[in-house]
Amino acid sequence: MNGRARWTATSPRLRPPPVLLAILFSTLVGGALVLVSGHNPLRAYAEIVEGSLSLDSLPDTLNWATPLVGMTLVAAIPLRGGMLNLGGDGQLVIGGLIGALLPLVLPGPGALVSIAALAAAAFGAGLYATLAAWGEARHGVPMLISSLLLSYPAVGVTSYLARFPFRDGATGLPQTAMVPTEARLHALSGALSAGSLLIAAIAVAAVFVDRRTVAGYELRMRGKNPRFAGYGGVRLERQAIGTMFASGAIAGLVGAIVVLGSQFRFIDGALLTPAYTWSGLMAALLVRGEPAGAILAGLFFAALQTGGFAMQRETSVPRVLTLVLQAIVILFLAMRQGVGRRSP
């Protein structure tokens, strides 16, 4: 049985046509918006495509896609099992701060230091994410709520740490000191770093785990019917904790990759402004957490957003349009699939 056949067999409602239809509809609505605002929609769309997929802009797109696809997996992995991790922001900044601080205090060869920083960032953020799963298992706090609420203290505390105890005295800005050059991630091409490769590897691993491992099978079954999984002997609480750890660890990794690969320090707010968490969540929802589809959706959104910058530069249509497009895609899809409608 090949992978393609299994994908269509196990997820009959996720076949491409509805997605393409939703993209088509949202393109039309977006075009109408551009038209009403007095610009040429064809030109705006041409700029989006040119600004994201041309040879010159492709590295920018991939650079933008690195954290976005990472955060897509953060949302998609729990969603595959019917769980929601809305705490990506908190896990992202925890990973970012650990990734920024560890190289400042850890001696040793640069490569080892950056590996240690990435690992610690993943572990710390993963642990933080399991708090939500533990809260649901032990105290019945819905993960949907706790994961989101736990984000706020994480964001607040990391912000405080970057503004006060670990503030970079040299600049006086709310940011930590620069990470030593040796501990930074290697640049591959332009703005692209080794972190992109790492996220790509994780993306491939996520698809593999989903399709070819016991853990992936059990998570998929939970997503389709948690009572069935429990009845079949899957330890649901343990599974929730493991899943949230994996999800949070990827978020932490994304934070550390951005810090070590492009910003070289933890800048208060810099990880959250692009709203990777929420774009990633939307991409994951688009395909209900199916990893391969989620990765494609994440890449699509990354291209859309990168193209949005180009469009804003060239046509003065604000790049917010691309975020509107993203949202409309989801809305159309939700309408077609009846997301949240009670199934019998």
Add this chain to the structure above:
Amino acid sequence: MPEIEALGIVKRYGGLVANDGVDLSVDRGEIHGVMGENGAGKTTLMSVLFGLQAPDAGEIRLRGAAVRFRSPLDAMAAGMGMVHQSFKLFASLNVWENIVYGAEPTRGPFIDRRAARAQVAALAERYRLAVDPDAVVGDLSVGVRQRVEILKALYRDARVLILDEPTAVLTPQEGDALFGVLRRLAAGGRTVLLVTHKLHEALAITDRVTILRDGRTVASLRTAETNPREIIRAMTGRNVNLNVEKGPPHVGAPRLTAVDLIIAGAAARPAVDRVSLSVRAGEIVGIAGVAGNGQNELVEALVGLRRPDGGRVEICGVDVKAANVAAHRAAGLAYIPEDRAAVGSALPASAADNLAMGFQRAAPLARGPFVIPAAFAERARALIRRYAIRIPSERVAVGTLSGGNLQKVVVARELSHEAPVLIAEQPTRGLDIGATETIHERLMAERDSGRAVLLVSAELSEILALSDRVLVMFEGRILADLPQERADEESVGLLMAGRAQEAA
């Protein structure tokens, strides 16, 4: 002219037919019982009558005129009232506020609190439903809350009152008080529809009973002219050829043992009340009983889905303390659950994925942490062939299958576990004769191969045909442990109705 009639009601949920041409006719001033096993379609029928669900086919007539309720508001406006199993009350508001909610007496733009309170008090007085109009609902006992629900319906002048399993949450004394109220309502010309699966209640209070089975009306009986056996047969019996080939059992050591199991229930009485049982290798032990007498809770504790409040469970000599299915299965348990769609399968998943559950961690389906998709497919194809499951391919989602074929998927998977203990809960519910016979033959084969089989069924004929011993469950207790030769329809039927003395 009947007060309310349902003609040929059909209601489907996806592939599941909950009502398959139900007829019901209730006269004015009558207390009419609607009986049937769990899943027979009682609650669905009531939902249709009260406008909560639109029927896919069929007609409802109120006093001879066809009506079409788009929502419960339509039904209430037409003089229907319903007391649901779970009450629909605001716990933080007081009694009169709950009762007048949505139909408040007003003075100008304001609620006329004094009039509202007085009306509620008068209503309670008139029907002798003792409640304090000013009490906060959250502080009231379950029985009193139910009175509030009834008053709510009467306040809207409900001519037809539907009560869905009203005594399930009541103590016997509260239940008696409720019946007094219902008799007064009926004497006053109101019509009462009482949904229940408790035989003694139906016999005690109703004028007539309509019995549903598998979504169809199978009997409509005058209570005074019927008897418990006739009702039980109508609820459970199917015209199935139950000539199961059965040799003497070759009984071995105990494989499944429960000692003094206690499970708390919603009512004052525990759902399972100090149940001890033992199933030995090579025998089928049947648990007979009208549905809702603690069988579900007992099975949940035996399989690890529910932590018992007392007592213990042993599977193959292992005292399984952990309340999780994995531990129970690891000790040697396979389980065919009552609800094949909600528990026994993942409807959107493929047959291959469904048939793999429980085998996914070991060879041949897995090698270390990896699954082998080809082995999933191969295993599924083999089981589909062996159990003659009608499905186009193993990649098709099982949600598209008929009930019988879905049940075959569940049975095929659980039997292929080859675990020493098998618990089969309503294994043939809703199946046609052919599928039923196949599954009965399978269960006998399992017994003959030395498995310990616990069969839970509300269908007496099935229990009698298959079991080597019959345990009768009534109100959470096991009333009798009868060897096969002493278990007949007469004695077991009486025990199912809770009449231990007459049966003895």
